Amino acid sequence: TGQKQEQKVLKVGTNATFPPFEMQENNEFTGFDMDLIRAIGEEQGYKVEINHMDFKALIPALGNKKIDAAIAGMSITEERLKSVDFTKAYFNAGLIIAVANNNETIKTTEDLKGKKLAAQNGTIGAAYCDEVKKLDAKTEVRIFDDIGAAFMELEKGGVDAVVNDHPVTAYYLKTTGTSKAKMVGDIFSADDQYGIAIKKGNTETLNMLNEGLDKIKANGKYDEIYKKWF
Amino acid sequence: MPWVEVFGMGILDNIISQNGYQVVLRNLGYFLGGAGYTIFITALSLAIGMVLGLFAGLGKLSANKIIYMLSTAYIDFFRGTPLFVQIFLLYFGILPVLYDNDPVSSAIIVLGLNSGAYIGEIVRAGIQAVDNGQMEAARSLGMNQRQAMTYVILPQAFKIVIPPMINEFIALLKDSSLVSAITVPELMHRGDLVFANTYEATWVFGAIAVIYFVITKTISVIGDNVERRLATD
Amino acid sequence: MPWVEVFGMGILDNIISQNGYQVVLRNLGYFLGGAGYTIFITALSLAIGMVLGLFAGLGKLSANKIIYMLSTAYIDFFRGTPLFVQIFLLYFGILPVLYDNDPVSSAIIVLGLNSGAYIGEIVRAGIQAVDNGQMEAARSLGMNQRQAMTYVILPQAFKIVIPPMINEFIALLKDSSLVSAITVPELMHRGDLVFANTYEATWVFGAIAVIYFVITKTISVIGDNVERRLATD
Amino acid sequence: MIQVVDVYKSFGQLQVLKGVNFQVAPREVVCVIGPSGSGKSTLLRCINQLEKTNSGQVYIDGEELTHPKTDINKIRQQVGMVFQLFNLFPHKTVLENITMAPIKIKGIAKTDADKIAMELLKKVGLTDKAHVFPGKLSGGQKQRVAIARALAMQPKVMLFDEPTSALDPEMVGEVLAVMKNLALEGMTMVVVTHEMGFAREVGDRVVFMDEGIIVEEGSPQDIFDNPQNPRTQAFLSKVL
Amino acid sequence: MIQVVDVYKSFGQLQVLKGVNFQVAPREVVCVIGPSGSGKSTLLRCINQLEKTNSGQVYIDGEELTHPKTDINKIRQQVGMVFQLFNLFPHKTVLENITMAPIKIKGIAKTDADKIAMELLKKVGLTDKAHVFPGKLSGGQKQRVAIARALAMQPKVMLFDEPTSALDPEMVGEVLAVMKNLALEGMTMVVVTHEMGFAREVGDRVVFMDEGIIVEEGSPQDIFDNPQNPRTQAFLSKVL
Ligand SMILES: Nc1ncnc2c1ncn2[C@@H]1O[C@H](COP(=O)(O)OP(=O)(O)OP(=O)(O)O)[C@@H](O)[C@H]1O
Ligand SMILES: Nc1ncnc2c1ncn2[C@@H]1O[C@H](COP(=O)(O)OP(=O)(O)OP(=O)(O)O)[C@@H](O)[C@H]1O
């Protein structure tokens, strides 16, 4: 049966604009999520086929069986669980604050109140900013479709801070952001859990992925990938 | 007839029990507020675009080489490059030099500049479609170029220009969703936000599409009426 | 003159040493490949759109109520709702029922349907702008409605219609970037991917803009030439 | 050949034709005269049904054009019309204006159509303008091309709406010659004209219209030299 | 009043005016006749510089129109023109066609302009069409509106390009009366016409053009009853 299983195909959708989780280099999909899903596929006897699409298109594509699973740094939330199923969390991102290099006023999460904040749509960072706004109505929250534009707004001086998943911000600072911005404070909000999304009710795939996730965590493959990227 | 009721109730129940339905219902006011922004931004940038387009269109017909070249360069640039690049370029690059620019005013400026380029070509074509004899008749009455344009040529071009102009209004209305990239809280932006929190693509974007449809249909009905009212034969 | 060399080398060195420059250089072939997709998809959907637009435009002028209503509904829907909703609806909803649809063919179908709606209005307006006496002259020679349209009205409408049509071609070319949503690897899609990976907004989108500009300028120059060649007075 | 029976025509409130009865025998040339706005052009346009009549019948060669089942296009091929404002096709050269209908409708070969067209252009003195676009013609030149275009379909009936209004006297003479030739070849013609000299020369019969009805008709001699109706008399007394 | 000195005009290869010299005295009415394509319309259009001349000068009231510094618009207000194809403004009613230039250029009050316009419409017999759009007028009605529109500017000079070509004999008579009145009021006029009877009646002088030059000119009697040039003789012999 092993050979038969190897021919099974797992169609995976992603949005490869979220380094270091998913990105494209030299026409190849790379990143933490990509390595992870490939490892799970290998473990479970699936050939993994990756498709890049609009973030918005991932959910309809699941519903329509154009893809079997979506892995794109998607955080698991109550609200989203009403529409899709998620695997067990495979990554705990945590948030970090980024500010302009010359900014000395924001040092911790406490300092965010009443400031101009930016985050990416659909991230826990965005949700966190909304919470800050609830505490202090003077806070201004700007939600960007694209984290790249949020960082540009920070460079422009249109916002005081960007609240975003730590690995993503770190990656930005490593590339072009070095001279313009810095990270301040500790990683916080440790309940930012990424999961793989599956069409609601597709328990077969859900179980298969959960099983695979358990296996690579057990056999050290997961740690290997983690070390490669972080 | 009980079965109709049962059937009807069945569908209704089914819809109401859907999470997506509730998401849309809960956010309807939020969406309509976004539509307000969309209409506001589109209307103002249209006003800018029409003024710019009028001058650019006339400029492309000008005998003055410099005016011609400026108009052509303006039209070529804003028609020739992606709108979202223009948004980035002006929002992050050029406008901050001029004033402390905010997303909404920047969006209006960029969309105005962009639609002006398309409208410029529409205006030029409309003017050229007016019979040559009209200009001659006006000039022979002693009107100068400007008067002949204002009183004779442009009013006639106006009628020819309505349908492509309505096309452009509608395209602009929908293109205005691109300023969502710089966090203007217009209709599509709000759709994206609600979607990202709920993953209810069908319901959320279905509702957004219906709202856009209602607005565009209103525009095209108004356009048809204006067109009909201007018909003289 | 050594200072020219020094100065020139200075600029060149400065450019070459930029990371963004290298990113663009490295990805130039990749971008041009994307431009190939963009042109391919735009050209084919334009062909579809022109056929559909011709029929829709004629349909809106038809005395037959059913044909009129079908044309109007088609134009209203595809002009009135956001393109990306249409892409979703057809790619995920309708086309899979009809055939085992792939992204590229689906993109061509949706863009064809979408541009057909805009072109329909352009065609209708163009036909109406032709002097009534032309139809009468043609009919009095014994041509039926169809022959008069084909040989007399449409060729004249064609001339009037070129500028708004070029506007629509260019808009379509840029709208085609929306099909990146369903994994079509066109130009903008590739720009997004490279940008996300490098955060080099200016260089990456600058390069994308230049490529779009070259394509659209080519289209508009061809359009101007066709227009000039058709001028008879 | 042509029978117009009790034709009424209104534009909105405005009654333009108020019961016109009118026959044209084969090979006959009838001139229609009358004041501006009396409905002459409208009558011509009703004859080939470019204008739908409100009531009444129009027959050409025994076929009822006003009948809904009639193939109007077939009949119109037999009925040439020259418009007051020419309505040349601006996107086609003079030659193409003339050959379009014969080639497209009758399926005549292009070379044959060109030959016929060049002959017609010779008749109207415009061979040198064959490859020019109508926009570059003088008024009289346009007029003549319009006549040539209608003749190219070799119709049995020709309707002329002021065919000489933009022509100089020499050209009027030549068009007259063309029309007389056509009459000899058996062409039936209805000519709306303001030139009484022309009407007298070319017409077998003259019809005087006023305010949407035919007031008087008869031979040119009768009408011009001995008009009966006071309205006709008043009208003709003004001729220079 | 009008002086045309050695004017040349070509369209591309085609030489249309080949050295035209021509004067019109104040209060004089000059009729221009000649075959189709001889350059009559082009000459008129050169007089008010709608067509730029290739060489030569045009003076009106002593001012050189062909001089680059001249304010051509000021002069054109003094020079009314009636076109062969009318060129009415289709988006305006008949009344608005007539009042537009007086209101917009001369700044005359709308009520005054309307009154003048209604008087002119009465002169040309079209008061009932004042609020109709040009698309609904018959050919002759358009012609008359075009005349009224030019007159509304109360010009010193009027240029007519075949003003009677679409008019019936009655209207020709009335337009003739209008023009004679204008002449009495001191209007200088140049009238291109194909109607010899009209030229004879209205003209102080007749100019015969052929192939871009003035072949012969003189009083109507001289030209019509005793033409000297063989080309003129040939042309006039064709008049019906
Ligand atoms: N499409 C139309 N709509 C409304 N009224 C019209 C239309 N066409 C013609 N008329 C009116 O009908 C009347 C008759 O017009 P018609 O063109 O038949 O006159 P005519 O006898 O040919 O005059 P002319 O000698 O000036 O050409 C005129 O009063 C005119 O204003
Ligand atoms: N815009 C133009 N381009 C090229 N040729 C032209 C143009 N306008 C007129 N012509 C040519 O110039 C010649 C003179 O034209 P014009 O209109 O002056 O003649 P006309 O004497 O008024 O004739 P008609 O009595 O037929 O009106 C004609 O051969 C015509 O074809």
Ligand SMILES: [Mg+2]
């Ligand atoms: Mg008429």
Ligand SMILES: [Mg+2]
């Ligand atoms: Mg002329």
